[in-house]
Amino acid sequence: MKSSTIFSIIFLLTICLATEAQQCRPSGRIRGKKAPSGQCNTENDSDCCVKGKMYTTYTCSPPLSGHTKAYLTLNSFEAGGDGGGPSECDKKYHNDSTPVVALSTGWYNGGGRCHNNITISANGRSVVAMVVDECDSTMGCDAEHDYQPPCPNNIVDASKAVWEALGVRKEDWGGLDITWSDA
Ligand SMILES: *[C@@H]1O[C@H](CO)[C@@H](O)[C@H](O)[C@H]1NC(C)=O
Numbered sequence: 574m575k576s577s578t579i580f581s582i583i584f585l586l587t588i589c590l591a592t593e594a595q596q597c598r599p600s601g602r603i604r605g606k607k608a609p610s611g612q613c614n615t616e617n618d619s620d621c622c623v624k625g626k627m628y629t630t631y632t633c634s635p636p637l638s639g640h641t642k643a644y645l646t647l648n649s650f651e652a653g654g655d656g657g658g659p660s661e662c663d664k665k666y667h668n669d670s671t672p673v674v675a676l677s678t679g680w681y682n683g684g685g686r687c688h689n690n691i692t693i694s695a696n697g698r699s700v701v702a703m704v705v706d707e708c709d710s711t712m713g714c715d716a717e718h719d720y721q722p723p724c725p726n727n728i729v730d731a732s733k734a735v736w737e738a739l740g741v742r743k744e745d746w747g748g749l750d751i752t753w754s755d756a
């Protein structure tokens with residue numbers, strides 16, 4: 574083999590390994606437990622864990638770009654809402670009329686984004702929202718998480734104010750492909 578060919582092969586392998594390192598791989602799996610009766614609120618498209626089903630967990634989220642792709646979901650941050658306990662950042666509940674979000678564990682960054690604002694874009698519109706909570710990708714199917722599965726690693730879980738600001742029709746609230754960046 575010509576040395577230039579060998580060089581090309583090594584070069585390509587290096588690129589593959591570098592790309593690999595940037596990807597976010599699962600950290601483990603948990604087995605679903607059935608919610609005790611009266612627990613797990615299925616309003617607003619929340620899922621409940623299925624007994625015996627395996628759920629993938631993540632400690633990372635996909636790498637950030639200027640327009641990071643994510644999936645927008647709907648959450649209530651008020652007391653008695655489907656968000657479970659108070660927000661992780663300040664141990665308080667938040668008014669759903671204010672644009673607030675929870676981010677998947679990797680993006681939540683151990684609280685590093687708490688009270689920072691992010692810009693969410695979709696539908697040719699954008700809205701600035703404050704990070705107040707974690708959408709836990711590492712745990713789930715327990716009382717603390719209202720017996721809901723662990724969060725996928727690419728979620729921006731938003732109050733209704735965010736959905737309104739993006740001009741999404743109420744019938745379509747619940748799931749939307751978006752991009753976001755630090756504001
Ligand atoms: C469902 O979402 C709506 C809009 O944010 C909210 O008013 C309602 O309280 C939520 N329901 C629950 C159970 O969280």
Ligand SMILES: *[C@@H]1O[C@H](CO)[C@@H](O)[C@H](O)[C@H]1NC(C)=O
Nearest residue numbers: 651652666667668669670671
């Ligand atoms: C949330 O804010 C709106 C508008 O400012 C207000 O009308 C509403 O009473 C507040 N809700 C709660 C639960 O504080």
Ligand SMILES: *[C@@H]1O[C@H](CO)[C@@H](O)[C@H](O)[C@H]1NC(C)=O
Nearest residue numbers: 687688689690691701702703
């Ligand atoms: C985020 O936006 C809110 C509302 O506009 C503002 O009160 C807050 O200071 C902002 N946070 C940061 C870290 O700039």
